[in-house]
Amino acid sequence: MADTAQAQELVYLVTGGCGFLGEHVVQMLLQREPRLRELRVFDLHLSPWLEELKTGPVQVTAIQGDVTQAHEVEAAVAGAHVVIHTAGLVDVFGRSSTKTIYDVNVQGTQNVIDACVQTGTRFLVYTSSMEVVGPNTRGHPFYRGNEDTPYEAVHSHPYPRSKALAERLVLEANGRKVHGGLPLVTCALRPTGIYGEGHQIIRDFYHQGLRLGCRLFRTIPASVEHGRVYVGNVAWMHVLVARELEKREELMGGQTYFCYDNSPYKSYEDFNMEFLGPCGLRLVGTRPLVPYWLLVFLAALNALLQWLLRPLLLYAPLLNPYTLAMANTTFTVSTDKAQRHFGYEPLFSWEDSRSRTIRWVQTTGSAQ
Ligand SMILES: NC(=O)c1ccc[n+]([C@@H]2O[C@H](COP(=O)([O-])OP(=O)(O)OC[C@H]3O[C@@H](n4cnc5c(N)ncnc54)[C@H](O)[C@@H]3O)[C@@H](O)[C@H]2O)c1
Numbered sequence: 373m374a375d376t377a378q379a380q381e382l383v384y385l386v387t388g389g390c391g392f393l394g395e396h397v398v399q400m401l402l403q404r405e406p407r408l409r410e411l412r413v414f415d416l417h418l419s420p421w422l423e424e425l426k427t428g429p430v431q432v433t434a435i436q437g438d439v440t441q442a443h444e445v446e447a448a449v450a451g452a453h454v455v456i457h458t459a460g461l462v463d464v465f466g467r468s469s470t471k472t473i474y475d476v477n478v479q480g481t482q483n484v485i486d487a488c489v490q491t492g493t494r495f496l497v498y499t500s501s502m503e504v505v506g507p508n509t510r511g512h513p514f515y516r517g518n519e520d521t522p523y524e525a526v527h528s529h530p531y532p533r534s535k536a537l538a539e540r541l542v543l544e545a546n547g548r549k550v551h552g553g554l555p556l557v558t559c560a561l562r563p564t565g566i567y568g569e570g571h572q573i574i575r576d577f578y579h580q581g582l583r584l585g586c587r588l589f590r591t592i593p594a595s596v597e598h599g600r601v602y603v604g605n606v607a608w609m610h611v612l613v614a615r616e617l618e619k620r621e622e623l624m625g626g627q628t629y630f631c632y633d634n635s636p637y638k639s640y641e642d643f644n645m646e647f648l649g650p651c652g653l654r655l656v657g658t659r660p661l662v663p664y665w666l667l668v669f670l671a672a673l674n675a676l677l678q679w680l681l682r683p684l685l686l687y688a689p690l691l692n693p694y695t696l697a698m699a700n701t702t703f704t705v706s707t708d709k710a711q712r713h714f715g716y717e718p719l720f721s722w723e724d725s726r727s728r729t730i731r732w733v734q735t736t737g738s739a740q
């Protein structure tokens with residue numbers, strides 16, 4: 373728990389606080405925000421671990437709610453000093469309808485903004501995504517770019533489109549007068565591919581490898597870099613930006629920041645092997661074992677099967693046209709904007725991030 377030498381008078385709200393990133397943001401706030409009096413955790417699905425947090429010095433208020441319901445959001449926001457909005461539908465596998473993705477990611481974000489304005493909450497941090505930039509539908513590489521790198525952000529998939537629209541709503545809301553007459557101060561954080569304890573996709577790859585005789589088969593060229601960032605460092609950036617937003621509102625208000633740390637630049641599959649290798653898996657092939665055209669065909673077949681089977685069951689494999697295109701397009705960031713604007717430095721080294729993730733994957737293997 374954080375040192376309580378400072379007066380505890382702040383109320384924070386974390387939407388999506390029971391999610392993969394949200395849980396780490398909640399824990400990081402409790403450990404590193406000494407001014408916290410109350411921490412509200414708002415989520416559609418509340419997790420049992422919340423109960424363990426209710427014995428500490430900070431009042432942890434679990435709120436089961438839906439960001440698409442404006443009245444529920446307003447009730448949760450009322451009285452909060454800061455809102456960290458991580459709630460979202462992260463779906464690139466075709467599990468949810470386009471409407472549902474927009475309802476949650478766009479309308480839900482609009483509801484959070486409106487609630488801040490109506491209740492007088494002045495500081496809003498939004499969890500955006502690298503995908504609001506790219507990779508774009510043209511497959512243009514984004515090689516170690518930054519927040520100012522020119523890039524044609526063109527999307528067709530509902531998830532990146534919804535994130536881009538939501539981010540624009542948040543940034544445009546910066547400066548709006550909230551109840552009480554003071555300006556709303558907003559900013560958006562853009563994590564690249566987050567990894568770490570609780571990451572469902574790495575768990576899926578691990579279990580897939582176990583089923584294939586402790587092997588995974590390379591499908592992506594090793595030369596295609598994909599940006600990755602440790603969940604603890606993303607959580608730390610959220611806590612830091614929320615703290616500094618009040619002191620530096622002129623500089624930080626309305627800004628976007630990529631989330632970054634010292635995780636190495638590797639292909640998506642090679643990066644995953646940093647954790648899956650020590651857990652007993654090996655990646656077969658120094659280059660893709662099947663030709664790209666065959667992967668395109670298989671991805672399209674998966675999409676067709678998903679559509680045909682939808683009335684009967686949800687078929688949502690990792691390989692689909694969108695995930696294949698993403699994995700095959702270089703997208704990495706190299707920036708220090710967060711350091712320059714609010715003094716961000718990664719809290720966890722690459723070595724620490726890696727060992728923590730390996731330990732977690734090893735526990736999930738026994739828990740399958
Ligand atoms: N995972 C990544 O690699 C990654 C990368 C960049 C950005 N992001 C963004 O980070 C945020 C969190 O992502 P995550 O990976 O932790 O996903 P997640 O699915 O683990 O967490 C999302 C949380 O939001 C909650 N939620 C969903 N719909 C809701 C609703 N209608 N009302 C209230 N709560 C709702 C879910 O219950 C869940 O707890 C998302 O906004 C996502 O776009 C994720």
Ligand SMILES: CC(C)[C@@H](O)CC[C@@H](C)[C@H]1CC[C@H]2[C@@H]3[C@H](O)C=C4C[C@@H](O)CC[C@]4(C)[C@H]3CC[C@]12C
Nearest residue numbers: 462464501503564565591640690691695696698699
């Ligand atoms: C089946 C193979 C082609 C395999 O290599 C596919 C990997 C694929 C599931 C992932 C490749 C890139 C990932 C995405 C990326 O890390 C960034 C994202 C942004 C974030 O906001 C949400 C998650 C994601 C879309 C992430 C999802 C998995 C990949 C597509």
